[in-house]
Amino acid sequence: MVERFETCLKKYFPRGPKIEFIVSISLVILTLIMFSVKKTVIISVDGRETKAVTFSHTYGKVLASNGIKIGPRDKVTPSLDKKVEDKGRLIVKRAVEVEVAVDGKKLNIKSAEDNVGDFLKKENIKTSRLDKVYPSRDHAVEKGMKIVVTRVQIKNMKESRPIEYETVLKNDSKIEDGTRKLLQEGQNGEKETTTRIIYEDGKEVSRKIISEIVKREPVQKVVAVGTLADSTPSRGGSLNYAQSIKMKATAYTADYQSTGKRPGDSGFGITASGTVAKRSSGNYSSIAVDPRVIPLGTKLYVEGYGYAIAEDTGGAIKGNRVDLFFNSGSEAVNWGVKWVDVYVIG
Template identity: 75%
Template sequence: MVEKFGTCLKKYFPRGPKIEMEFVISISLVILTLVMFNMRKTVTISVDGKNIKAVTLGHSYRKVLASNGIKIGPRDKVVPSLDSKVKDKSKLTIKRAVRVEVEVDGKKLSTESAEDSVEKLLKSENIRISNLDRVYPSREHAILRGMKIVVTRVQIKDLKESRAIKYETVLKNDAQIKYGDKKLLQEGQNGEKEIVTRVTYENGKEVSRKTMREIVKKEPVKKVVAVGTLTGNTLSRGESIDYARSVKMKATAYTADYQSTGKRPGDPAFGITASGTVARRDTEKYSSIAVDPRVIPLGTKLYVEGYGYAVAEDTGGAIKGNRVDLFFNSNSEASNWGVKWVDVYVIG
């Protein structure tokens, strides 16, 4: 460049004295040197975190890299841009692209990227991901050489369907209907319910199903059938009654006294049954007896062989299972009864 400058001076000053010519050339060289010094810029080039100092007269970063033998790949990221104007004491950052593999939508994509994160890489490759989609490694994970990124498409759908609610059949004993016969009292009707099921799909395949809610749209109507329990039979003593069933039971006897009940006259509960009635022995109508409510419900009318008609009104600590305790008005009557196995007929 200096030689060209000297040649240029000789062209415009061909006849001047030699000393004057040399003086002009010297002054010009000094000026040129000062100009070139002022045009010189220092740039720090950072390549994947490693810094290189470079001095340049170039006007663009592209020329800076070319003069330093640094090549840029098509996927490398350079900041500032290669064609931007060089500034003194500036820093040029280069991030080299690395090869990664992306598995998404049934395809495998091999690409190079210099992006900072998995999410930015996917965006740069025009791979859209929803908030439900699963990405491995995570979307915030830094890009590493040779890494494999897997995108699992996730879909959630709420499915609605109507289902029938089957009606129940209720059987009711009816002592007014002959044993074994049945009578329809109420026709049954199915109800209807709406079921909302949440189904989760991964890459188009169902992976889970969960019932979210059930809404009854129509209540079912029970079917009610009366079942006859009326039977006509002759008791052992020749008396004929209608009864539903008979049970062989152990029969004992008790009175209202302290020995049987643990209560004395004057006690508010003296002579009162578990049903709240006054214990009685009525040979013309119904007498009070104690039962195990798990076997014979309280309030059931009975006929006890050798004792007569009775109502299950009382209970007792020792009256368990197939056992009844018959009430008598006196200790002598209770003592005469003793303990017997008798047939007990359920009549209502």
């Protein structure tokens, strides 16, 4: 360019000292101007860098002069109309095609955004904090990638539900066996249930009860069940009883083998109730029981033994078991061990 300017001056102006001076001065001025507008720029296109020397004023012209075309969705930094700076850096990011599935549609869009979040914002695809985005919003945008946006909604549904009442049966020894009597009518309660339902793209995916508030307590239904029965014991006669229990019956006497005590020892022949142990064919005999099953003082009828009263206890008498008192060891041995019906009289 300087040589052409020099040739032009020599062509139209005759040679001479003054002219030579003017030409020299002009060349210096032109050179200074050229150096003032000459700039070096680093151009990066998708990470590939080249160095360019340019006299252009804007980055758009720099790209044009270097044969670099920019697509409508390519991203250029700084902008194309920005003034060129010496040793500046011009970054071009080519748009790549991605597929987006959102709101029941599949869209093919070219983008040069850095990550999925920026891409959605640029394309005006709005998402809430509940919506699912795959890949994640900070994932880099890549060629051919598939982005899926799943709309998520949460709804809390309140409804009233009944609390079913319970039916309680109470034994009543004053009512005949097999007879029932309503003592209290039952009534359902009421509770308010809040259920959280989660929808994805309009379809329910989960349902969970998150709270229950009792608005009204239920009232129990109470029914009396008769246990008073009429029975004929093995010895004959009629017997009214409140309860019948199948029990294992053993036998004992006041001797040392049964009680560990001998005549003259403290408490010999005395029951846990403080009475003298007795066997009476015409009255109530003493028997040992588990007080947790049959309270002491309870009158009984023991099948094959007769009337008895729970007056004594024993270390081995646990649960559904009774120990029957006899006056002699031979009688106890003859009884042995039997399963019998024990009738609770009162």
